Amino acid sequence: MQNDNIKRWLELAKQFQQGQFWDSVFDSDYTEQMMKQFSATDGTAKSASSFPRADVLLGMREMLIRVDLPGVRKEDVELSVSDNAVVVKGIVHPFAQNMKIVQTERHTGEFERAISLPESIAPQGKITARFENGLLEIRIPRVQRPREEIKID
Template sequence: MDIEKLKQWMEVAQNMQGGEFWNNIFDQDFAKQFLDDQPFKTAPESSKGEPREKQQTSQVFPIIELLEGEQEVYVIIELPGLKKEDIELGIAGDVLTIKGINSPIYSQLKRTYSERFTGEFQRQIKLPDTISPNQLNARYWNGLLIVSYPRAYSRVEIIPIDE
């Protein structure tokens, strides 16, 4: 690959990520999502009644959708079967963190096959804006956690210049 093309690609990638591209690439929590081939584990019982480690598909949980409008930003987080008491939401700058626990529905039964994620989870979502917690609005409806906040536009203030 031509070194100039590589430099151009790096510049485009950095501009698309708001200048935080390389910080995000090397951020350990963010990188774990991509480095771990099978991030979700459950512990069903083996045929002898002993717990065994079984890895599920490398699907990310929970699934999210980020929607940006002129006036507001929405993050829709799919949490099927969870109660709002099982969910914790936090914000630090421009990173929204969702964590909780998804308990099995029939924990007394032997799991023969499952594509459902169960267990503890945590996901960090990079938002397009840096916001404070009091700007967030979160509501839980039909297994969807809908988080929204108003867009913050900086108005240019004219500063008088003294002679």
Template sequence: MAAQNIPATLPVVRRTPTAAGPGESSVWTPNTDIYLTDDGLVIKVELAGMRKEDLELTVENHVLRIRGERHDGCRSHRCRFVVMEISYGRFESLIELPEGYDLSAAKASYQNGFLRIEVPFASSQRSEPFPVPIESA
């Protein structure tokens, strides 16, 4: 698809995960950029300090679910934060994509603290849930 045929805006919906239940820690949502290219959509998620093994990507009904857990470096009871701006613990991001993208052909890579997911324009659709593997860069 040529760049001139790409709409200026997309009905991409970011949904906030449901609140944690009693006894559960809260879930945070990582910073995310979503942009169009000539080939499709790129989703770039800021996840510094993670290992790809700690990330999970799944797709169901046009919704891309990105989740995992970032552990803090201070587990001692003697550790007291003076400033704490980095989010730790469980995270989740839900991104609902419109028709026209082939999530079954999505490719993901994790490098230098960024998860990059490339979703090409669709030629066919897949309806059952499936995982998206993360490649090493």
């Protein structure tokens, strides 16, 4: 029964690909194009989703977010917050502008990262941020809900 389904699937695939279905699946140019989407070809290793790196920690009274921003100046960073995310946006200027890049693993250029929060932020909460030596530290007070009795019917 399973072989019959595979044969039908292959016949259908041949109709859509004029008999060249498997050639296009295993085509080296196609594979190379797919790999280029996941890695840069100029010696750089950039991933928009992982820069800047961040840690989110929960304490009894506050959330602490630590964001690594090596080589970034305080005035090149923008910070905003919504109910469920902190957005860090800015620019990393190239270190040596007159030199040819042979290999780099550092991010340069503009960046923006939304860091999801594990809980909503209290509107009256006082959020503080401090930037020192390439480390952005954001402190967000946690919502302190009083214990509420629930009537059981």
